[in-house]
Structure formats: C-alpha cells, structure tokens
Amino acid sequence: RVYQINLTQNFKFHSKMDSFELFKLLLSRQDTEFKAFIKDETREILSFSPELFFKTKKRKIFTKPMKGTIKRDKDHIKDEENKIFLQNDTKNLSENVMICDLLRNDLSKIITKKSLKTKLFEIQSHPTLHQMTSSVQGKLKKNISLYQIFKALFPCGSITGAPKLESIKFIEELEQRDRGIYCGTIGLIHKNKNKFSVAIRTLEKQDEIYTYSTGSGLVWDSKFKDEFEELKLK
Template sequence: MKITKLDYEIDSYSAYLQVKDKNTALLESSFMVKDTGDNSIIVFNPQFIVKYEKGHSYINNMLVEKDILKLLDELLMEKKPLNTGLVFDGGFVGYLSYDFGMEIMNVKNNNPINVNIPDVYFAYFEDFILIDHANKCTYICTEDEKVIEKIKGCLYINIDDKNCNRVILRSNFTKEEFKERVEGVREYIRCGDTYQVNISQQFLGEGSLNPHEVYTRFRKVNYGPYNAFLDLDGSYILSTSPEQFLRKRGNLITTRPIKGTVRKSLVYEENKALKEYLYSSEKCRSELLMIIDLERNDLSRICIPGTVKVESLFEVEEYATVNHLVSTIQGKLLKDISFSEIIKGTFPGGSITGAPKLRSMEVIDELENVSRGIYTGSIGYISNNGNFDLNIAIRTAVINDKGVYYNVGGGIVWDSDPEDEYEETLHKGRAIYKALTGKGE
C-alpha cells in the first residue's frame, strides 16, 4: 500500500467529491468534542459489498447462507492489516439498522417500511484518505496516481446550494398524536413496565433532491463529530450525528450516551444559562443515569469483570443547534471476543431505546406507526487492525428517488411533559428542517 502524506488538512467533503462514485462513503468529523471528531475518512474503489436484507445475506448480490454477523466475523478474520499505522487501516464502512437491532433482540417489527434499504450494509475498502484533524495532516492511501494528484491539488469546493430543491415536510404524527404517544409511555411507566422509552416521529419530504447539495447544507448548519455520507447506488444516507455508540481501540471499548437536551443560543450569556439549567436538571440527570446503568450492564457482557467504569458522569457539550448532557463509559474487552459477540451484546444503543431495553423496544414498536430503518442504528467503520468506531444514527436522513425521510425523537420518563417533549424533537431536528425547507434562515 502506497501512503502519501500531506502536511496540511484538506476539506473532507471537497476531497470526497474528487473520488465519489457508487458505493463510496465519507465519515466526516467536522467538530471535535473531547476525544471524538479527530479524523475524517474517505473510502473509494470498494472491493466487495456485504449486505443483509429480507432475512438473507449477500456478497456482491450473491446469496450466502450464513448469519450476517458471523459472515462479517469470517471476513474480518480473512483480511490482514495493511500496516499503515493509522487508526483506520482499510476495512469495512457501512451501517447496522435499528430494524436489524430489533431482530437481534427478538422484537417483531409490526410496522410498515417507508425506506427500502438493506438492514445491514458494509463495503470493503483498501483505498482511502484519512484526514487527521488533531495533527492537521492528510494521508492518501492508494496506488492510484490520478487520485493522489487530485487530492494534492484539492481546494475547497464551494457547492452552489442556493438553488437546491426545497421540500414540504410532513410528519407521521400530528402534534396531538405525538403527545398521546408520550402519555402512552407514561402509562407504561406508571404500570411498572418500563422506566424510560425513546419515542420518535418520522418526517417525509417528497420530491427530487440532489443529495450532494443537501449534504452541503446539512454540514453547514449541523456540523458534528459523527457526520457521514454513504452512496448506496440509488439511495443516500446523510448523517450529522453527535453521538458515539461504540468505539474500540485495542482492547478498550467506549460508549458515550447522550440524554438531556436544551436548545442552543447564539447569545453567550443566554447559552451559558441554558447549559447550567441542563447540568442541574434532575429530570435530565435521572434520564442519563438510567441509560448509564443499562450501558454498564451491556458492556459487562463483553468486558473483563470489574473493568467497566464511568469515566465521566455529567458533561454538558455544545453542538450546532442544541446542548447535550453526556456520559462516557469504558471497559476492557474479553480476550478474543468477536465483532458479532460485541454487537449482539450491546446493539442497539440503550440511549435510543430506553430502559429496560427489550420492553422499551416492544413499546416503541407498538407506539410508533412506521419502521425506523436506519434511524437509531449505527454508521461507521470496522478496520483491518481491529479498531472500529460506530455512531448512533440520529440527525440522519435517507434520500431516494421518492424524496427524503428522517426521524427525531427523545427519551420519555415519568416526569416528561408532552408539550415539552414535542418541542424538544423540533429543536433536535431544526438544522435538518432548515436545510430541507429553507425556513428559519
């Protein structure tokens, strides 16, 4: 593998546009938070594609009679490190959908599917570009001299998104219907079925959209540490997620659940007061504590006993349009544990299901009237060197020939006020709404 190092950062999306094609991807970190957001990764020239849809596994559209996670395990064992010395050393880039998480948890999906994409999708790459934002340099890993020269001369490309088509968005719930769902969760909590449930509404905007123009808008208004652009040959996934699901470095596994949200103000003193309110909110703290307990339990299934620790309990972090309350939990993995065992023990992330996880997912299926698809699944990479990094697929949209789809939601507890919870979903989705409709500018 030829590695060309540039002693400067390049704009990750501009570089992606130089190599974009069917089944290419960009994992973009445009905002560093704590120890996330320090690398952007562009992958191109996929060698093969692994996917799972309608109960069957495929490699390059050829049926393979194997469990999809076991298939990924086998492929990961076959692939050898490229020895680039980088955090990503070639490997798989793709996603696990929430609907696949329901299958792992044996929760029947009773709702219609609006977005027809695979339940699991990973493409394998050995050609990639890594932009190290922390050290302000770029690595081009490819034998393709034309690509190397393109990237060396890559300047910031200003996509004209002023004429980007706009859509009219509609939700699968009216405001009153969403508030009824909040009350439905509170009733389950009153009966002792669950302690917290994440409920979302799905927005649909019909019409023809250029996904590259839309992503240009997304990254302007909702920069974050876990952005992504995936080309699935006809469908496109655009993510501006702030949340880490799982990150593996060596034998250390980390998760950073988010629970607790207030809007962000551009006025410093006002935003400082909002952050102080969030930090001291008993409701938000209790929400996060429930999920910390769940995540500690999940990590304990895959980690050496006694090694799972809460590294930070309540941290208020500032993002593009909101402030979040975040915790960091880490553990040391059991020796020789496989990727499939890690996913089966932890997926989907508890911060977007509720607690206890299984019962909360059953309630979600009952109260939400459409399948989530990729929303609250995970997007990221699995590297040849054993590292992986996966986000929680929130603030995430799918664009296809029919239009655009995305969900916004929040965790409901006994103290939740239906009106406030509805407004919180609008705050979380404000950047995407603005990018798609042009309103609020």
C-alpha cells in the first residue's frame, strides 16, 4: 500500500510545573530554530521543532523536509563517524529521496514550470542528534494564496509517508487517535512572507496533563530495534 510510513506514539505525564518555566528549562537544553510557546483558553503548546514546513517571501517558496536521524556521541571521533554513517546510509538516503519526491510533486501544483530546485542530503547537528534534511524550492505561480499553498502541501510529507494520501489512511487505521497539534504546523504570517514549522518535538498541555509524541519512518527493510531506538532518541 505504501513505500514509507511515519508511525508515532504518544506519552503522557502529569506536572504542576508552570508550563512557561518548563519551556525555558527545555529550551536551555535544546534550543531549536522553530521554537514556540502558545497558550489559549484550553491548552498550552511548547514546541521545539527543528523542521521547516515551508516559508515564502513574495513569490518564492522554500521547503526543507527532514528525514534521517542518528544520535550524537560525546566522543568527537565517534560523533563524526555517526555523522558520516548518516550521510552514506542507504536506508536513510532512500527515505529522504522518497519524501523529497513527494514534496516536489506537491510543489508542482503551485509553482511555475522550470523553477523547481532541489538540494539533497544536508546534515543538521543538534545537541543530542544529527538529522538529514533536503531543500526543495520554487517560484509560486501568480496569485497563489496561502490557502492554496496549504491545500497543496499540508500535511508535510515527512510526517505522513509516501504516497501521502494512502499513508494518511493507513496511519488512521493503525494509530486510531488524533495527533493533536503534533505533526501539524505552527507559524507566522506577516505581509508578503510566511514561515511555518512542522510541529514535531512538541508538548501539548491540557488540565495539568502533558502529551509528548514521537515517531519514525518505516520502510520495507526497517529493523524494529533501530526504529525503536530512534523513537527513544527523539
């Protein structure tokens, strides 16, 4: 049914700690580019996402899907070895390419012909892990609205799988729960530019109960132990 699917699991814990104090504490340990704290009448969201969903400036659109993870090591030599392994591991490379192909297909609905550009297999290093990203960008067709962008791209392929629609159906069958804000998007809209993250590494609090979700991408040759270790790492 699918070539790749992103399955997730949620974990719940109780805490009376002030959510913004927790946000600051976690931020001091793992600062990320797309951090966000949101509070409304019903819930609080603490997001430490490292992944860009998309950003636009005038008619340019840029996406940066993330697929491929390995832990960091305190030993510098071993840490570099882990990084090199990630850069050359066929499973992670193939997963990354699948998601990039999916994003290219989604973007083709809203960008001009011949404007599509791709840069594959960049490594981003964070305090506890290395992650592989790729960049896909293009020039939006004239008069494309933010609604049309979301209609073409949402949800991000990196947290569904490929093909996207079949993966979403499969996820609904297997997970049988609402992911909440997790794997959705958080962003800013400002005049002629927008920026949205993929809401991973995100805590959601309701009535003193925190929910944290994490997952990993599965393909036909995935090894259970490796995927479970990746889930714990995240």
